[in-house]
Amino acid sequence: MSSLRMLALPLLITFLHCPVSLSVTVSTSKPNVQVHEHTDAVLACDFRTEKDQNPRIEWKKKGKAVTFVYFNHKFTGSYAGRAKIEGAMLTIHSVTQKDSGEYRCEVTASEDHVNLGEATVTLNVLVPPHVPSCEVPSSVLVGSGVELLCKDKLSVPPATYHWYKDNRALTATGDTPFSIDANKGTLKFKSVSKGDAGKYRCESSNSVGAPKSCVAQELKVNDYPLNMTILIAAAAGFVTLVLFCCICVCVCHRRGCCKKGKKTKSNKSYNPPSPPPPPSRNLKHYKQTQSFMI
Numbered sequence: 632m633s634s635l636r637m638l639a640l641p642l643l644i645t646f647l648h649c650p651v652s653l654s655v656t657v658s659t660s661k662p663n664v665q666v667h668e669h670t671d672a673v674l675a676c677d678f679r680t681e682k683d684q685n686p687r688i689e690w691k692k693k694g695k696a697v698t699f700v701y702f703n704h705k706f707t708g709s710y711a712g713r714a715k716i717e718g719a720m721l722t723i724h725s726v727t728q729k730d731s732g733e734y735r736c737e738v739t740a741s742e743d744h745v746n747l748g749e750a751t752v753t754l755n756v757l758v759p760p761h762v763p764s765c766e767v768p769s770s771v772l773v774g775s776g777v778e779l780l781c782k783d784k785l786s787v788p789p790a791t792y793h794w795y796k797d798n799r800a801l802t803a804t805g806d807t808p809f810s811i812d813a814n815k816g817t818l819k820f821k822s823v824s825k826g827d828a829g830k831y832r833c834e835s836s837n838s839v840g841a842p843k844s845c846v847a848q849e850l851k852v853n854d855y856p857l858n859m860t861i862l863i864a865a866a867a868g869f870v871t872l873v874l875f876c877c878i879c880v881c882v883c884h885r886r887g888c889c890k891k892g893k894k895t896k897s898n899k900s901y902n903p904p905s906p907p908p909p910p911s912r913n914l915k916h917y918k919q920t921q922s923f924m925i
Contacts, residue, residue: 755787
């Protein structure tokens, strides 16, 4: 027992004479902050130093590059004039979607043994639905496929979409001739009919604010026009005629009726007929066959 006391006494003396390691500590009571657009966002940052009574406080925002929010006792960039700091707590007035991101509170206490501490706060600015952009074709042909589009790029969290025809909500089932993607905002028809004609509009909604709808647009479904029908019939007839002619030529070639006959040259020379002999002038052979009266 006495030996243990003898060993403990030097250790206690050594501990009392060693310097205590002093360090700054930084923390946040709310690492994730969600606020509505155009309201104030409070980013909490608490720190404690062991020795330094006047530490340096900085706020930075992470993005593609790290930018300063509060540096050298003043706000920078777009935060100048619309933010304040109390201790290390940062308040940003009238936030917009551009203010969303990850912020870092840094406290530097040069007199402490470990002189740097930091805490991270993520700010998410919630944006209610905006009027979506809707793409509805003015007219389509019977039997053709068509896709209607709806998009709200500004709402946070991302909006979901609902389609209406003549102010009646559309619900896609296995029996309907269309399909709806509530997340992408698409309304697809594989083959439209005359009954699909009407006025269509889209509505975007999220958990932040009231739904917003675009202006209804009319979709017309047309039959094939008469001149197009005639044109299709004429084209089909022309193709049929060309095919028939091709078949006839092939058959003719196979039977050999399209081969040209070869001309043969005659080796015989042409001899013109000899002229008749001249009339005889011997008067003895002349006979009077007719008398003449004067």
